[in-house]
Amino acid sequence: MQKWWRLVSHEFTMDFKSRHVLWSVVLFALACIYSLYLVNPDLQDTQMFISFGVLSALFSGFHTMQKDQQRLSKGQLIYWYTLVAPRTFILAKMTYNAFFVVLLNLIQCILIIFYFGTQWFHPSSYAELILAILAGSSAMGIGLTMASSIAQRTQQPTTILAILGFALLLPTLFAFVTILSGVLIGHTHFLAWPLIIIMNVIPFLLSSILFPYLWRD
Amino acid sequence: MMKNWWKWICLLLLMYVIIVALVVPLVPGSESVNITSLHPGLQRVEITGYNTHFVQEEENLQCYVSIGKTLVKGQNLSVISETQAAFDLILPDTIPDKNVGFYANTDYDGTIYLSTAMRMEGFILEPNTPWKGDVITVKNEEQQFFGFPFQPNLFETIRNLMFHVPMWFTMFFLMTISFVMSIQAMNQKPEKDLKAAAAAEIGLWFCALGLITGSVWARFTWGAWWNKDPQLNGAMVVFIVYATYFILRKSVQDEIKRARLSAVFNIFAFILMILLLMVMPRMVDTSLHPGKSGNPAFSKYDLDSSLRMVFYPAVVAWGMLGYWMYRWQTKVNQYKNEENEG
Numbered sequence: 241m242q243k244w245w246r247l248v249s250h251e252f253t254m255d256f257k258s259r260h261v262l263w264s265v266v267l268f269a270l271a272c273i274y275s276l277y278l279v280n281p282d283l284q285d286t287q288m289f290i291s292f293g294v295l296s297a298l299f300s301g302f303h304t305m306q307k308d309q310q311r312l313s314k315g316q317l318i319y320w321y322t323l324v325a326p327r328t329f330i331l332a333k334m335t336y337n338a339f340f341v342v343l344l345n346l347i348q349c350i351l352i353i354f355y356f357g358t359q360w361f362h363p364s365s366y367a368e369l370i371l372a373i374l375a376g377s378s379a380m381g382i383g384l385t386m387a388s389s390i391a392q393r394t395q396q397p398t399t400i401l402a403i404l405g406f407a408l409l410l411p412t413l414f415a416f417v418t419i420l421s422g423v424l425i426g427h428t429h430f431l432a433w434p435l436i437i438i439m440n441v442i443p444f445l446l447s448s449i450l451f452p453y454l455w456r457d
Numbered sequence: 458m459m460k461n462w463w464k465w466i467c468l469l470l471l472m473y474v475i476i477v478a479l480v481v482p483l484v485p486g487s488e489s490v491n492i493t494s495l496h497p498g499l500q501r502v503e504i505t506g507y508n509t510h511f512v513q514e515e516e517n518l519q520c521y522v523s524i525g526k527t528l529v530k531g532q533n534l535s536v537i538s539e540t541q542a543a544f545d546l547i548l549p550d551t552i553p554d555k556n557v558g559f560y561a562n563t564d565y566d567g568t569i570y571l572s573t574a575m576r577m578e579g580f581i582l583e584p585n586t587p588w589k590g591d592v593i594t595v596k597n598e599e600q601q602f603f604g605f606p607f608q609p610n611l612f613e614t615i616r617n618l619m620f621h622v623p624m625w626f627t628m629f630f631l632m633t634i635s636f637v638m639s640i641q642a643m644n645q646k647p648e649k650d651l652k653a654a655a656a657a658e659i660g661l662w663f664c665a666l667g668l669i670t671g672s673v674w675a676r677f678t679w680g681a682w683w684n685k686d687p688q689l690n691g692a693m694v695v696f697i698v699y700a701t702y703f704i705l706r707k708s709v710q711d712e713i714k715r716a717r718l719s720a721v722f723n724i725f726a727f728i729l730m731i732l733l734l735m736v737m738p739r740m741v742d743t744s745l746h747p748g749k750s751g752n753p754a755f756s757k758y759d760l761d762s763s764l765r766m767v768f769y770p771a772v773v774a775w776g777m778l779g780y781w782m783y784r785w786q787t788k789v790n791q792y793k794n795e796e797n798e799g
Contacts, residue, residue, distance in 0.1 A: 386725070390718055394708040404705065407698040408725065411732050435736065442728055450721045453643050 243324050247332030254311065255340075261310075265303045269348050272296045277355040284360045289352060290420045293345075294376075294413055300344040301380045302405060304337055305388040309397055317392075330389060330451040334444060338381035345377040362424070369423045376416035379439040383408050386443040389451065412439040464781060470774035477767050478619035484600045484763075485509040485566035486607025488540075490559050494576035497550045502531065503543040504561055506569055507607060511536045514563035519593060520544040521562075525554025527590035552577070553586040567600040571609075605763055610678055617674045619767050623775035624667035625692075625734075631660035631779050632699075636727040639720040650716035651794060653723055654706060655786035659779055661699045668692060679745055688746040691733035698726045712794075 255262050276283070276292060283289070312320075320329055353361055363369040384401075387408050391401040418432040491503040504520060511518055520531035520542060531544030542561060557575045562568045605615050638653035671689070672682050683689065705722055709715040738746070 390705070390722055393714060393718055394705065395710070396708055400705060400708055403701050404722070407694070407701045408729070410694045410697075411729060411737065414737065431736065431739065435732070438732070443725070446721075446725055446728075450643065450724065453717050454721055 243328050244332050244335070247324065247328065248336050251332065251336040255307075258311070261307050265300060265307060265344065266347060268303055269296060269300050269344055270351060272299065273348060273351045273355060281356075283356060286360050286424050287421065289356070289360060290417060290424060293348065293352060294417055294420070296348055297341070297345045297377060297380060297416075298409065298413065300348065301341050301377075301384045301409075302402065304340050304344070304381065305384050305401055305405070306398065308333070308337065308385075309388060309392060309401070312392070326451050326454070327448050330385070330447050331444070333389075334382045334385045334447070337385045338378035341381035341384075342374055342377040345373050349373060364423055364426070369420075372416070372419040372423055375433075375436045375440065376412070376419065379412045379416070379436055380409060382440060382443045383412055386447050389447065389454065393454065408443075411435065415439060463777065467774060467777035467781060470770050471778060474619055474767060474771040474774050478616050478771070481763070481767075482602075482604045483508050483607045483613065483615070484602075484604035485569050486609075487559065487561060487569040487571035488609075490571060490573065492575075494578050495546075495548060495557065495580075496578045497548050497580060500546050500548070501543060502546050502559070503537070503541060504559055504571070506540045506542075506561060506566075507612070508604070509540050509561070509566050509569060510563060511542050511561075512539045514565050517562075517564045517596075518542060519560075519562045519595070521560050521591070521593050522546055523556075523558040523560065524548070524552050524590075525556055527553065527588050528593050530591035530593060548580075549588065550579075551581045551583045551586050551588075553582075553584055553588060555580075555582065562595050562597075564597045565601050568595060568598050569607075603763060614674050614677050615764075617670055618764060619771040621667060621670040621674060622768070623772045624663050624670060626772050627775045627779040628660045628663040628667060629730075630776050631656045631663065631783055632727060632730060634783065635660060635723060639723040639727075642716050642720045643724075647713050647716035650720060651790040652787050653720065654703075655790050656783050657699055657702055657723065659782045659786055661696070661703075662782075663775075663779055664692070664696050664699065668696060684745060686745050687738040688734075691737050695730045695733050698729055702726055 273296065384405050387404040388397075388401050391397045391404055394400045415432050415436040418429055419436060422429070422432065486507045487509075488505045488507045490505070492500070502520075502522070515536050518534060518536065520534060522529045522531065529546060529548065531546055533545045534542065535544070536542050555577050557572070557577075559571045559573075560568055608615060635653045635656035638649045638656060642648075642650040642653055671692070675684060675689075676682050702719060702722055706715060706719050709718055
């Protein structure tokens, strides 16, 4: 537990040290939303914002993973593996990435409201909306970390990450969109919340069981 | 010869399934009537059947119409062709009910029935009308020969049940094999990885066949090759996920590493498949797919068990074929592996 926390805080320090990478990810989110604003400043369609928001969340998730992959060279990985158990390592990475994606998506949500106003924005409950963004984004972060940890061991990590991530994230995206439209438009299906919680838990459990096997190179 | 007995059974069953599924006719049914509204007094109604024998059974033919629970017999019956007959219908001003059904009965075809929405023009609706109707004596309710059930909209496409549904059952079967082999491959047995890959490959073929047969069926019953349907999208995503599995395999050179990586992915893909095909289609209430969101599946209308007689052998036969192909593919994979090593 203590090691886990040390690893998470280490990720923080590493990201803080290379702030330009951090800012580039945030800048990308800003550019994404601002270009949507330039294309159609009068957009007020809630459904459109949901699909766009989820799409840009996906982008920021992939960017987070790329940032992660670039930082860890093969030598560094081996160095880490000599220091901590693989399970602690992957769980710490998942925690940090989930946190990072949640943060990015909250920033994006604020940016959308900043540019497009609040005429379209009438959530049935703010607590539920925040919970939805939290659960959906962390599921994205966790799922993508798992895909990334598989992709990292292949010859073309970036391409494989894109393909694997798309495949692994589709149920998450589906549940995320269902919950968001439930909060912003109405009628959430009762299975959407369990599904997104499952999509949070399964990659977490699976990688904590399977990652030690992957590690034995 | 005796060693491969199950392969012979598989071939025989497949032959039985394909021949019977394509050759057995549909039981008689009624397709349409030529009118869209009814009015009091005399009117001529033409009823069109499917696979019926009106000319052959001309003297036995009876046509009648039900208004609520009352039956009205058709007069001046004339047979136009084997599938078409016309009759006069005389209706009173006051009727007890607005539900109309059209019937035609012959000894050979049994009773065929069509219930369509009719515009009722100029009737007085009086639920307690004392109206006896005509006495109709029907000798034979059931058709005389063996056939698949006749369903409006489905017609001949009901045969797809013997091809489309077993494809998915076989895919589930093979993916389960692949899942089990992957778990074993994780536990210090990298050689099982080749088996997992073989099962997933054949399963992917069955998935593709399931998508194709479903798509062709949808074109003729729903009107489009692809619909906005959770069941279809889930199946497509499963296809993509398992196709990804092979891309992942191809991008790792080292054998043991490949075994571990693809096993991890395969375990996750299997859980995703369960989620996508079993859970997510139930999340949406607007599925067109039979058996989902209250749509009838085959067991609901299959009263005479004629479909079951072919469907269960079909499931076994396609499953055996899948298993056979899986064993074959395993050998191919092993040869390829040895070749690469040597």
